[in-house]
Amino acid sequence: MKQFLTFVRKEFYHVFRDKKTLLMLFGLPIVQIVLFGFALTNEIKNSKIVICDYAKDEATQQIINKIEASQNFDIQKTLFSHRQIEEAFKAGNIKLAIIFPANFNNDLSHLHQAQVQIIADASDPNTANTLTNYATAIIMDYQQELMKNNVVPFRIVPEIRMLYNPELKGATNFVPGVMALVLMLVCVMMTSVSIVREKENGTMEVLLVSPFNPFLVIIAKAIPFLLLSIVNLSVILILSVTLLDMPINGSISLLFAESILLIITALSLGLLISNVAQSQQAAMLISLMGMLVPTMLFTGFMFPIENMPVPLQVICNIIPAKWYYTIVKSIMIKGLGFSAIWKETLVLFGMTVFLLVVSFKKFKTRLV
């Protein structure tokens, strides 16, 4: 036991001496939380629009004021002719054009019917859809105000409630993903590189000929990264609770237990990579290409899995982070207990056992 602790201490020295790597280890989660939490939002606001108003009457002015007051829109300019619309779209970031025909108010008050045209730049289909909906809602709102005195027959009033995330913040979706990403990055890449470095330097040979059990050498290597990951995880959680106002609705201990399970999965994966790779560069490339990119793409936090073609959906299932992401969402945001996530936990556990067995089988006590 004393021997083992000495080994663990040696590994800690290795980690703490490498200041550049340490900086990356702690800097990356913070940068990612800040980027994903603040800079990258899927919210659509301040979209630049143009208005082409042929009527210039009381009604259109009121609608325009309403649009101007909405934080979704930012009126760039008022055009004098619809011929300028295409030009405006081509020249810049205009996302939407709203056109009021002449005699709008007249038609509205005397014929009880008036038309508005909305043209969206659909090169980005989602934004186009959302903005059209927002603009329509504002115009409908105006119409409701006009009708206040009239009784409208057979009115269905939908009441929409947004569960879990009433402000529709992007962070709720991203933070669990960033947690998975950072844990994978730290554990897989760092473990594999640190073992392969000993191989490259030839010091692995020295460790293996010592009377110490080779498996314990590897376990001692993993322990600093396990602890570092837990520290990282706490940093992410503290940042997201304090800075991003994220809730932790479920039990924190359950969250940490599940995270430790993912960390062990990732560590065994790193071990497996270090068995295969011969150079640090190869280890880094395999970890980056093989783990990081799939984790970003196939976890479901950036792109919805259900939209992918079936073969890709199948691939998603072999990514450990995908299961972890579901677990974190259930615990943190939905506040569910273990009974809701035992299936995912079981899958993750199975993966861990499988990876551990394979990597210990492949582990060679002789290097040549």
Next chain:
Amino acid sequence: MRTLKFLLQKEFKQIFRNKALLPLIFVVPIVQLLILPLAADYEVKNINISIVDHDHSTFSRNLISKITSSGYFRLADYSNSFQSAFNQIESDKSDLILEIPQGFEKNLVRENEQKLFIAVNAINGVKAGLGGAYLNQIITAYNADIRLQWFQSDKFNTAPVITVASSNWFNPFMNYRFFMVPGILVVLVTMVGAYMCALNIVKEKEAGTIEQINVTPIKKYQFILGKLIPFWIIGMFVFSVGLFVVARLVYGIVPVGSLLLLYGYLSIYLIALLGLGLLISTFAETQQQAMSVAFFFIMIFMLMSGLFTSLDGMPQWAYIIAKCSPVTYFIEVVRMVVLKGSGFSDIKNHFVIMIGFAVLLNGLAIWNYKKTS
């Protein structure tokens, strides 16, 4: 001039001899261009809906069939209790609950007004917003239908009605791939250019062969040009393959705007990008350092470029950072020219800014590159 020719010959020989690098340059981008747009599909469709029907009337059935036939929604669950529908949301089997209260039909006819309850799983804000809006549209349309059926005196109705006609330009079928493919093409060119260029020079540093070049009468600018030109050509090649083979044949994207304009911008962009690679290589001592620095910057550039998320929604400081990255401008230009057919006068500011980037990055790199160590 002759010196440059020999240097170029050397570089091309080295690139084509490296059997590990070649697939990385030519095959990986194409595979990524085939897989990424399939995975990065942010189009909101197939929303799973749970319907709780307490009414079981003709009206509620008509409404449900209208919702399921709209194409946006998939009926995941049809039940009598809100709790069972909520369990579906908790287990991620459905995204949305529509609750039709008891007496829906009766109250609507008698009291002229009836509420419907919609609960949306809003963990993914975009999906929730769009899903709620779609459902709202369907209900409004259904409402109008009912009014037409039951309310005859429409002609004498004094209530003013505003009809909104909306149309979608540049991508009338709302195909999300049209939006993603050009952007991903830019990212691929960026990765190939910046990584390869940075790694290539650092490799010579690590191997020590750069010393041999330093002691020859080769001029600084000749050496740098010798490094830049091969990767410039490779970048052009990768972009062309992506644009003409993958984008056109697989996704059916034909650029609306002028190709000459696109390539003109690409050539300046590549110069700026290679300058960045060069700059990284002058700072890094080992390939590992070069790789991690390049990875860090490209990750930030990529995430903030407006490829996946809209720039308008960003806070001011993030917007400024995004505007300091060449990737942002190129993605804008590619989308404008390919999808909307913008002309030179529309993007002349982009040209000026990119030339600025090219001069700045290359200038810094050349200034920082020293023949003596």
